[in-house]
Amino acid sequence: MTAAELLARLPIPIIQAPMLGASGVDMAVAVSEAGGMGALAAGGLAPEDIVQQSAEIRRRTTAPFSVNLLVVRPASPDSETVAAAMERLRPWRERLNLEPPPTPDSFAPDFDDQFAALVRAAPPVASFAFDLISGPQVAALQAVGTLVVGTATTVAEARAWAALGVDAICAQGGEAGGHRGEFLKPGPGSLIGTMALVSSLRAVIDLPVIAAGGIMDGRGVAAALALGADAAQMGTAFLLSDEATISAAWRGRIQTAGDDATVVTRAFTGRNARGIENAFIRDMRPVEDEAPAYPVQNRLTRELRAAAARAGESELLSLWAGQGVSLARAGAAGDLVSRWWDEARAASREVHARTHGRDDLRR
Amino acid sequence: MTAAELLARLPIPIIQAPMLGASGVDMAVAVSEAGGMGALAAGGLAPEDIVQQSAEIRRRTTAPFSVNLLVVRPASPDSETVAAAMERLRPWRERLNLEPPPTPDSFAPDFDDQFAALVRAAPPVASFAFDLISGPQVAALQAVGTLVVGTATTVAEARAWAALGVDAICAQGGEAGGHRGEFLKPGPGSLIGTMALVSSLRAVIDLPVIAAGGIMDGRGVAAALALGADAAQMGTAFLLSDEATISAAWRGRIQTAGDDATVVTRAFTGRNARGIENAFIRDMRPVEDEAPAYPVQNRLTRELRAAAARAGESELLSLWAGQGVSLARAGAAGDLVSRWWDEARAASREVHARTHGRDDLRR
Numbered sequence: 001m002t003a004a005e006l007l008a009r010l011p012i013p014i015i016q017a018p019m020l021g022a023s024g025v026d027m028a029v030a031v032s033e034a035g036g037m038g039a040l041a042a043g044g045l046a047p048e049d050i051v052q053q054s055a056e057i058r059r060r061t062t063a064p065f066s067v068n069l070l071v072v073r074p075a076s077p078d079s080e081t082v083a084a085a086m087e088r089l090r091p092w093r094e095r096l097n098l099e100p101p102p103t104p105d106s107f108a109p110d111f112d113d114q115f116a117a118l119v120r121a122a123p124p125v126a127s128f129a130f131d132l133i134s135g136p137q138v139a140a141l142q143a144v145g146t147l148v149v150g151t152a153t154t155v156a157e158a159r160a161w162a163a164l165g166v167d168a169i170c171a172q173g174g175e176a177g178g179h180r181g182e183f184l185k186p187g188p189g190s191l192i193g194t195m196a197l198v199s200s201l202r203a204v205i206d207l208p209v210i211a212a213g214g215i216m217d218g219r220g221v222a223a224a225l226a227l228g229a230d231a232a233q234m235g236t237a238f239l240l241s242d243e244a245t246i247s248a249a250w251r252g253r254i255q256t257a258g259d260d261a262t263v264v265t266r267a268f269t270g271r272n273a274r275g276i277e278n279a280f281i282r283d284m285r286p287v288e289d290e291a292p293a294y295p296v297q298n299r300l301t302r303e304l305r306a307a308a309a310r311a312g313e314s315e316l317l318s319l320w321a322g323q324g325v326s327l328a329r330a331g332a333a334g335d336l337v338s339r340w341w342d343e344a345r346a347a348s349r350e351v352h353a354r355t356h357g358r359d360d361l362r363r
Numbered sequence: 364m365t366a367a368e369l370l371a372r373l374p375i376p377i378i379q380a381p382m383l384g385a386s387g388v389d390m391a392v393a394v395s396e397a398g399g400m401g402a403l404a405a406g407g408l409a410p411e412d413i414v415q416q417s418a419e420i421r422r423r424t425t426a427p428f429s430v431n432l433l434v435v436r437p438a439s440p441d442s443e444t445v446a447a448a449m450e451r452l453r454p455w456r457e458r459l460n461l462e463p464p465p466t467p468d469s470f471a472p473d474f475d476d477q478f479a480a481l482v483r484a485a486p487p488v489a490s491f492a493f494d495l496i497s498g499p500q501v502a503a504l505q506a507v508g509t510l511v512v513g514t515a516t517t518v519a520e521a522r523a524w525a526a527l528g529v530d531a532i533c534a535q536g537g538e539a540g541g542h543r544g545e546f547l548k549p550g551p552g553s554l555i556g557t558m559a560l561v562s563s564l565r566a567v568i569d570l571p572v573i574a575a576g577g578i579m580d581g582r583g584v585a586a587a588l589a590l591g592a593d594a595a596q597m598g599t600a601f602l603l604s605d606e607a608t609i610s611a612a613w614r615g616r617i618q619t620a621g622d623d624a625t626v627v628t629r630a631f632t633g634r635n636a637r638g639i640e641n642a643f644i645r646d647m648r649p650v651e652d653e654a655p656a657y658p659v660q661n662r663l664t665r666e667l668r669a670a671a672a673r674a675g676e677s678e679l680l681s682l683w684a685g686q687g688v689s690l691a692r693a694g695a696a697g698d699l700v701s702r703w704w705d706e707a708r709a710a711s712r713e714v715h716a717r718t719h720g721r722d723d724l725r726r
Contacts, residue, residue, distance in 0.1 A: 013717065154623040155689070174537060175556035189623040189640070193538035193556035195577030195586060196686035200622040202582070203690055214559030219590050223558060225714045226585035259563040260517040260552040277552070323559035326518070327566055341718075348711075348718040351588045354376065355704075355711040 003147045003167035004208045006064060006124070007230040011035030012341045014221060015210055016333070017235030018068030018127065019178060019244075020044050022320070025053050025060075027243035027333050032063040034334035035341070037125070037231070043070035046109060047117035054121035066125035066149065069114055070179075071133055075107045077296050085292050085300050092280065092316055096307045108295035122146050127170060129181040130271070130294070138164050149210065151181035153190040153197070158205045160184065169205060170233060173197045173213025177236045177322030179273040179294075180264070186272060191264065195227065202228040216327035218343020222351065225344075236322035237340075241333040247309035250319055253278075257325045268305070268318040270297030276319035366510045366530035366571045369427060369487070370593040374398030375704045377584060378573055379696070380598030381431030381490065382541060382607075383407050385683070388416050388423075390606035390696050395426040397697035398704070400488070400594070406433035409472060410480035417484035429488035429512065432477055433542075434496055438470045440659050448655050448663050455643065455679055459670045471658035485509050490533060492544035493634070493657070501527050512573065514544035516553040516560070521568045523547065532568060533596060536560045536576025540599045540685030542636040542657075543627070549635060554627065558590065565591040579687035581706020585714065588707075599685035600703075604696040610672035613682050616641075620688045631668070631681040633660030639682035 007013060016023070016031040018041035028038030040057060042050045050067065057065050082103055093100060115137060118126055122144040129151035138148050142165075150161030151170045158169045172181045173194025182190040192200075194213035201209055211229035215221060216237045224232035238244060239254050246254075253276050263277045267284035271294035275281070284291075291297040301318075308316035321328075329336065370376060379386070379394040381404035391401030403420060405413045413430065420428050445466055456463060478500060481489055485507040492514035501511050505528075513524030514533045521532045535544045536557025545553040555563075557576035564572055574592035578584060579600045587595035601607060602617050609617075616639050626640045630647035634657035638644070647654075654660040664681075671679035684691075692699065 155621060156623060173556055173558065175559040185623060188626050191537075192622055192686045193536055193558065193577045195536065195557040195583060196538040196579070196622060199577065199579050199583055199687055200689050214556045214562065216559070216562050219565070220558060220562055222589035222714055222718065223586035225717055226589050226710045227582050228710070258518060259555055259559060260519060260548060263551050323555045324562055326563050345718045347589045347591070348714045351585055351711045352715045354588055355585065355708045 003149070004230060006147060007168070007208055010037055010064070010231065012337055013225065013231035014337050014340060015039065015066070015231050015233040016238060017212060017233050018066070019235050019238070020070070022239060022244055022246045024245050025056050027238060027241065028057050028065050029060045030243050030333040031337055032057070032061045032065045034337040036337045037064055037066060039066045039068055039127070042067050042114065042118070044109065045114070047113045050114060050117040051121045054123050064124035066127050067118060067121065067123040068127045068129065069111070069118060071128050071131035072108050072111050072295050074110065075296050077292050079103070081292050082296070082300070085297060088284070088287055088291070089301065089304060092304055096304065096311060096313065096316065098303060098307055101303050104299050107299040119144055125149060127151065129179070131183045132160055132164060135164050138166055142167070152201070153180060153182040154184065154192060155200050155204060157182070157184050158201050162205055162207055166207070168208040168210060168230070169201065170210040170212055171197050171201050171229070173211070175214030175323040176212050177262070177274050177325070178320040179269070179271055182272065198224065198227040198229050214322060214324045216324035218340040218345070219347045220324070221340055221344040222347035226351070236325055236328055238333055238336065239321065240328045240330045241336055242331065243333045247317070249309055249312045249314040249317055253314050253319050254321055254325060254328055257321060259323060259326050261325060262321055262323055266291060268297070268301050270294040273318070273320060274322060276321050276325070278317070278319060279315035366512070367593060369510060370531070370571055373400055373427070373594065375700055376588065376594035377700050377703060378402065378429070378594050378596040379601060380575060380596050381429070382598050382601070383433070385602060385607055385609045387608050388419050390601060390604065391420050391428050392423045393606050393696040394700055395420070395424045395428045397700040399700045400426070401428045402490070403428065403430045405430050405477065405481070407472065408477070410476045413477060413480040414484045417486050427487035429490050430481060430484065430486040431490045431492065432474070432481060434491050434494035435471050435474050435658050437473065438659050440655050442466070444655050445659070445663070448660060451647070451650055451654070452664060452667060455667055459667065459674060459676065459679065461666060461670055464666050467662050470662040482507055488512060490514065492542070494546045495523055495527060498527050501529055515564070516543060516545045517547065517555060518563050518567060520545070520547050521564050525568055525570055529570070531571040531573060531593070532564065533573040533575055534560050534564050534592070536574070538577030538686040539575050540625070540637050540688070541683040542632070542634055545635065561587065561590040561592050577685060577687045579690035581703040581708070582710045583687070584703055584707040585710040589714070599688055599691055601696055601699065602684065603691045603693045604699055605694065606696045610680070612672055612675045612677040612680055616677050616682050617684055617688060617691055620684060622686060622689050624688060625684055625686055629654060631660070631664055633657040636681070636683060637685060639684050639688070641680070641682060642678035
């Protein structure tokens with residue numbers, strides 16, 4: 001089956017964004033069972049967990065799902081870099097009464113091991129962010145029947161993925177919460193709004209496009225389809241769902257955040273990511289460019305963020321969220337998908353009436 | 364007539380963005396005559412020109428049009444501020460062999476005089492950006508039959524306009540080219556993608572919404588309507604039209620720019636604006652925060668930009684453009700409007716087919 005066919009056959013063209021730290025097997029199953037396509041955020045998983053959790057999803061639903069990996073190269077920072085990064089975090093550790101942790105043995109799961117597990121798991125769809133994989137890796141997945149989706153924040157990144165022979169592009173607009181997938185030209189130039197990005201991509205890339213960023217309800221889904229996307233990917237919209245695995249402190253901030261609450265920061269992880277602005281982001285701003293690149297800073301702030309979550313200290317926590325955050329709604333993830341689809345159908349009828357006149361519809 | 368009625372009765376719900384320095388009476392007439400709604404960018408006009416050009420549009424079309432003013436307070440910078448700003452521009456003047464100009468007598472047309480002229484002109488619609496006007500000013504326009512539109516980049520700004528009793532909100536998404544309308548919290552927090560902004564606004568503001576930013580073709584128009592906007596405002600999409608009044612150097616850069624070409628800068632005018640990145644923006648970046656606020660910096664760079672345009676030096680020119688710039692197309696503005704509407708109708712049928720099944724449409 002081609003990616004275009006898979007997406008066209010989805011009862012509901014809504015794809016759950018893989019949200020590392022905010023979603024797990026339950027959300028993936030709920031979204032796929034509701035007629036959308038769930039996702040397993042496997043970027044932080046050990047190889048055996050990738051295989052095991054993929055198998056669990058398969059046991060619980062016959063519908064397609066995707067597994068996402070973050071393309072991260074092995075990091076071996078020198079000890080001065082790590083010491084300097086730890087020193088910058090000292091005030092925050094002290095605020096939480098945390099001892100400085102020992103220098104980690106590794107900063108992230110080994111990508112090649114994760115990738116090998118992914119090929120063994122052979123999910124219906126695999127998606128990648130943060131960087132390209134290789135042509136042979138694309139082919140290895142396709143050989144086991146897995147469709148490959150590359151995440152792009154610009155047309156140039158989409159072209160790079162297309163040149164590798166992937167099956168579809170996930171266009172991550174600037175509104176999106178969490179980490180930016182950018183890998184060619186990180187920064188403001190790669191922070192392109194979903195409306196402009198999807199339109200620009202569709203004009204020059206002959207692959208199915210999944211639109212992501214700022215899609216928070218059925219109107220957004222209909223808008224993504226109007227732009228020519230084959231499906232709409234939603235992440236922040238699921239953050240208040242029953243299946244979201246976020247801390248109470250994070251959830252509380254999501255419930256009260258306005259549309260202007262988020263900023264892009266690399267202070268937490270060494271990679272640009274969008275979240276609700278808080279004291280950590282503000283205070284780290286003057287030195288955030290000095291933070292070691294992902295995954296080093298991400299690993300070095302891990303205990304800090306975990307402790308902040310336990311303490312309910314939302315000012316020290318990474319509060320990933322997209323610009324549509326004020327529209328997040330509570331409920332079972334599957335019910336949200338159904339409701340958004342009803343809304344998308346209603347929006348579609350409205351647009352059709354405005355563009356064709358009310359007489360053109362049978363019902 | 365209410366704003367909702369006016370927008371619903373437009374044959375084509377496409378509104379031309381007022382583009383100071385890039386559009387004039389001809390474009391406004393062409394767009395209105397084609398069934399959309401043209402705009403006169405009056406922010407730089409003397410009061411008598413506002414009256415005269417509004418009258419000219421009225422002579423040339425019976426269709427509705429709008430007149431836009433920029434809400435700018437009188438500036439009286441001290442001489443040190445002006446001298447420092449001029450000194451920062453010296454290398455650029457030297458590059459163009461320009462003498463330092465005398466300190467200007469005024470930095471912008473007087474807003475109150477412009478406003479009085481606008482009330483005399485009494486166009487069908489008046490729109491405002493950069494700041495709020497007063498409640499009595501809103502009422503004065505409504506008393507002469509003019510509908511009032513306020514530009515908002517966040518929900519908070521839209522609420523502030525709504526509290527003044529305006530008739531509609533123009534939601535300026537982060538993709539939009541040219542100056543940001545932001546006035547409550549300038550900066551990254553007010554750079555919200557169109558998809559997220561329009562969705563967030565529509566949920567809480569009970570006024571007609573005009574969506575702006577990243578809308579470059581009929582797909583974008585349909586997407587804006589799906590989001591619940593009453594009309595789509597397009598600016599960058601008209602920059603290559605026959606009626607655009609931009610320099611050859613600017614036009615040339617528009618023709619070759621990619622989706623990742625633009626950045627937001629205050630270097631040219633002292634107010635955040637989106638344009639194609641060039642040497643001036645890059646070199647001024649370390650000191651751009653020191654530039655005096657609009658309209659002072661805008662006035663002080665005026666001769667420089669005019670000379671750069673004459674010399675074809677696009678690296679010194681303000682190349683305002685939105686993130687969808689790669690999709691700008693040449694042609695008569697009226698033909699573009701018609702084409703976009705055909706595309707919007709086709710996109711609407713596509714979305715309807717995906718959301719309701721192909722059997723639901725008569726034709």
